[in-house]
Amino acid sequence: MGFQQGLSGLGASAKSLDVIGNNVANANTVGFKGARAEFADIYASTFGSSSNIAGIGAKNQTIAQQFGQGNTTSTNNPLDIAITGNGFFRMQDPSGTVSYSRNGQFQLDKNGFIVNNAQLLTGWPVDTASGQVLAGSTAQPIQLQFANIGARATGGSGIVGTGLNLGLNLNANDKVKPASTPFSSTDPTTYHYSTSATVFDSLGAAHIQTFYFRKDVPPATPTVPPTSTWTVHYALDGKDVTADGQLGAQAAATISAATTAAA
Template identity: 70%
Template sequence: MGFQQGLSGLNVSSKNLDVIGNNVANAQTVGFKGSRGEFADIYAATFGTAANVAGIGAKVTNIAQQFAQGNLTTTNNPLDIAISGNGFFRMQDTTGSISYTRNGQFQLNKDGYIVNNGQYLTGWPVDQSSGLVLAGSNPLPIQLQFSNIGAQETGGSGVSGAGLDLGVNLNAQDKVINDVSNANPGPAFSYTDPTTYNYSTSATVYDSLGVAHTQTMYFRKQDPGATVPGPGAVNTWDVYYSVDGKPVNLDGTLADPTGVPPVPLNALVGTLSFDGNGRYVDYTSNIAAAPVAPELPISANAGDDWLYVQTGALNNGSNGLSFQLYFDKSTQFGSPYNVNSLAQDGYTDGILTGISVSKEGVVQGRYSNGETRDVAQVVLSTFTNPQGLQPVGDNRWVESYSSGQPLVNAPGTGSTGLLQSATLEDANVDLTSELVNLITAQRNYQANAQTIKAQDTIMQTLINIR
């Protein structure tokens, strides 16, 4: 027995107490991962056999981090985000340095960035023109726009199907009002007389300034025996239009709805046709092919399915209205009239009012105009050996040679877990186990101190021999 063994035992016991104490101190730290001390014995270099070689103590070989999942606790903050499964949030500081964390206590700073302890959360940006996530690109700090997002006129999104899309069922059993096949064509259509049309429905559309306008469509059934456009079409309906209560003319002007006659001779009139099975066949109108808004030019062939209001006709300084109409979801069955779908792509100006994060990491802003906009997708990083990550404090780690290079994926892909918004991951420290370990480590320290005391007694005996 020597002082060397007892001293080394005190050192490793002290280090073990440090590790346990650090675990206990961080039991309430969000995203904290506990550690354990790992130790090994020490033997002096010798050619002796194992039977007659005594060890010279113990040493610390590693402080191993334990990356087991912590419990999840719900909160009321949508920017509290927990990872359920593997992976780390990828963080970036103002210098571009990258670190990783499991602490999901995020906030928005004054510039709209999602941050944690001064570090920026990174993700793949969203292309605002197409709305697609630029997956695989270089992750960038995620920023939301606090300022006004601006208005978009109906038909101005530039994507396929932009404009007004209306799906209605027009009752096939309704009476014919426009009987064009005989000498009694029926009452003249009037915007102000509901007896001159079968149905009407309205939609909100937006001009280039984001000003809302009420567009009303009036459906008037024609004689089924009339000659109608479109192959296979046997049933047709006239469609008249008004904007803010004023009839729309085919040249894009607006008329007085109370004028005489009630319907101007150049009123915009469309023809909606269906086949014998009640399915949509075609829509055409008498709209003038020109002029149109410069930003949305239409040709003579494509012009008959547009609604156009001239610049200045709305008298508000906007570019008027110019967008395509879609009726392909409409039907004519023998069931009551109803509106099945109504969609348009315009909106007024708005500011950010809320934020949400999906389980796949898509960050979405909600705006005061009712619009939602995907901003970015949070990325998660995984490592071949996460225990090789180098802790740097503030619940963060950095890449090291032992950890290997990070693998960056979207949540739920590869080996990464999913995200849970309004949730935090607790420390994975089991206080009961740690307190038991603390008692054991304390006894080990006392035992090693006892070996030094015993060696001191033996040395004292030897010194006192005469």
């Protein structure tokens, strides 16, 4: 083996070690795609019969990127995004230069743009009515708009929502609680079921609202299918709510009318 052939092999091996070292160094880098060194023979001439041509070594032909699907992991950042399968995030730097990345570690900058380091995530504007991309539109940086809506109570008007909705199934075969046994949230024998939910007052403070369900006297006129009458009693932070909406004694009347549910 000539000196030139051996030297070319050492150079190609060194390049391969560079690629391997870079892969190892970036093993925990989000969105990183490993590479592979690919080699080729070197010939002094390509004329004549290949059986009579002696090679003069090897070289690194190319460094091929490996775009296989990596592992996805969960994080505590709601803006972190992972791509399953093919695809890239379209990024744009402040000067307008476009690039592509698989790194989905995003956050908001002070202006509300979704960014990955110094790159801005871009997207296409959509029609709010149809949800379709606007015809003729171009990709642009995604910016979230914020409005200072202040604290709102659960059920208050505005962006927060219209109230608290509960979906329940009550057993129509439960026996009616007699009128001689008044409701008391401290006595589980005076109601059938209870459940709790977190609600917020106008200052944004959290409270625990408890709902007590009690089966009362059935309707005077039977229905088909038959129905059962349930009274819902309320308590806030462990105190019963009175008929005028104030917190009162345990034996106070409830603020809600009886509701009916099909058996």
